[in-house]
Amino acid sequence: MTxxxxxxxxxxxxxxxxxxQGVARPKRASVIADKQSLSEGYLERVVMYLKNKGLVKSRKGPGGGYSLGMPPERITLDQLLYSVGDKVKMVRCQGDDGGCVSAAGEKCNSHYLWEGIERYMxxxxxxxTLLDVFNNTLKEFGGSDRHRIYADNNSTAEICPKVRHKIGNALLFGNFYNPSAVYSLGQKSRKLLEDVRRLVIEVLDAKGYDVIFTSSGTEANNxxxxxxxxxxxxxxxxxxxxxNSATNPHFIPVDSNGVISLTALESMLKDLGGEGALVSVMLANNEIGVIQPVREVVSIARKYGAVVHTDAVQACGKIPLSVLDLGADFVTISSHKIGGMPGAxxxxxxxxxxGIVPMxxxxxxxxxxxxxxxxxxxIYSMAVAxxxxxxxxxxxxxxLSARDLIESRIREASATSIIFGSGAVRLPNTTCVSMPGVSSETQLIGFDSRGIAVGIGSACSSGKRDKSHVLSAIGAEEEHIKSAIRISLGPDVDIEQASRIADCWCGIYSSFISLN
Structure with missing residues (x-):
């Protein structure tokens, strides 16, 4: 900071x-500079930044000066930071986009320390807020939430810092107009949407594809x-x-690890007649993390004239994704699974x-x-993500190293625990595991009381605790389904956090063994 x-x-x-103090008249910068021992010339330049962003108002002539442009409880310090063109950054290290030690991207041993301090600041x-500073009611951050661990990223990912910073600024000073409006402000929003559309195609390697923005991955699938x-x-x-969107669907069976049977798929297409049929196979499963052979699915479907949809909502941001490489006719993604805001x-x-028929x-x-x-x-937040x-x-x-540590510790603690899908290629962040004899709900409460958030099944079913159709499909026994939880790690998880998650699982299981 400068x-x-x-x-x-x-x-x-x-x-x-x-x-x-109830003084209605504006205050001159020269008075403030004198009282605070600041350079008046430099202060005037800083004030121009603030004025341009609408944070202060000015009045000329006798009795003129500056006053707040909005209530102090609505002005946060990061707004001031952005308004004056400043930022928090590591001095030596180059952040996520580069290495500190070499051009090859190698990071120094202290890189993540500075990165963590940057995020904390x-x-x-x-x-x-300004009101907090004035009233000296500065918050003690990292109190009860400081040591909490969020391990339910497959339900919704934590909003990444860059999104938080850019969206915060955009909400204050940015573009919020109707993209369908013909006036220039509306067309500014329209340009933003089209820029994001091009970015989606570029980042996901989807040249030749069209993009429709929806409110969610669920709407896109529908x-x-x-x-x-x-x-x-x-x-x-x-x-x-x-x-629930499919009409009288024919289900492709999966093996005990959750991988689909390509033989069964081809047999279905032969029997049903593939021309005009829709085959839908998700790229990665949201509950057990198993990755499906979508390229092979596309190859088989093409032989019979079928079209292919893949739900890539969970895969995007966790494994490399090239739409052209997959070859699917339809691919769906969601903002809040990759560190953006919900709603896109x-x-x-x-x-x-x-083609597409409007819904x-x-x-x-x-x-x-x-x-x-x-x-x-x-939509803009999705672009930043x-x-x-x-x-x-x-x-x-x-x-992946953090996940493997957790799974290794679980296997050491309980030989009868089951890690679902462990025999297949999975997302690097996902563990779905049963704790023998201990219900999912009991485990969730135990984790939460220790400051760790984990998931039970699909987030879209929260509030309605049905038996997992995913675990049923892979042939899991009833008792194992009822004792399954999902641990889905975020991109910034570290070994210390992974150890705490493993300690928590082992502690809950040990307590159960002691009671029984």
Missing amino acids: TRLRYAVMFMVSLVQQEN MHYLSNT LVFNRCGHRHIISAIEHPSVI GALLYNSNRV LHGGMQENGLRAGTENVHA LENLSCRLKKMADV
Whole structure:
């Protein structure tokens, strides 16, 4: 941080003090500079930044000066930081985008220390208002939540720091206009949407595909099935948004690890007649993390004239994703699974092979294929998350090490525990494990009381505890299904956190053994 932020904070707090004393007239910068022993010339330059962002108002002439542009409880310190063109950054290290030790991207031993301090400082600044500073009611961050571990990233990923920072700034000063409006502000929003559309195609290697923005991955999946006839062939472990959208679906069986049978798929296509049929196989499962052979599915489907949809919501951001390499006709993703905000999803489709039938009717948004004003901020957050995708993927090797440590400790503690899908290729962050004799709910409460958030089955079924259709499909026994939890790690998990998760699992199991 530079002197600009220090000057900005001292100046703004002086304005808060002026208002708090009930003084209605503006305050001159020269008076503040003199009282705070600041350079008047430099302060005036800083104030221009603040004025341009609407944080202060000015009045000329006798009795003129500066006053707050908005209530002090609405102005956070990170807003001041961005307004004056400043930022928190590591001095030596180059952040996620580069290495500190070599051009090859190798990071120094202290890199993640500085990176963590950088994130902590931004969290502190974004949660501290001018009113907090004036009243000396500064928050003690990292209190009860400081040591909490979030291990339910497959339900919704933590919003990545870059998204938080950019969206916070965009909400204050950015682009929030109706993209369908013909005036220039609306067209500015329209340009943003089209820029994001191009970014989706570029980052996901989807040249030749069209992109429709939706409110979620669930809506995107529904939109696919809305256009595709009544011959639906889907895997037995699909997300509920696929299962419940399909018409009288034929289920492709899976083996005990959750991998689909390609032989069964081909047999179904032969028997049903593939021409015009829709095959839907998710790229990676949300509960057990198993990755499916989608390229092979596409190859088989092509032989029989069928089209292919893959739900890539869980895979995106955890494994490399090339839409062209997969070859599927439809691919769906979701913002909040990759570190963006909830409220945005995308359907990528090969318009040279397939079309879309609108499900929502109204305006002509998304080329008439998805009515309703686009959620510009959520879509923008998805763009920021996609820009950060390569950095996220680089962290997956460390995530895999953390997951393997957890699973190793669990196996040591209980020879009868079952890690579902462990015989197949899985997402590096996902462990679905049963604790013999201990219900999922009991485990969840035990983890939560120790400051760790884990999941039970599909997040979309929360509040309605049905038996997992995924675990049933792989042939898991009833008692194992009832004692299963899902641990899904985030990209910034470290070995200390992984050890705590393992300690917690082992502690709950040990308590159960002692009681019995």
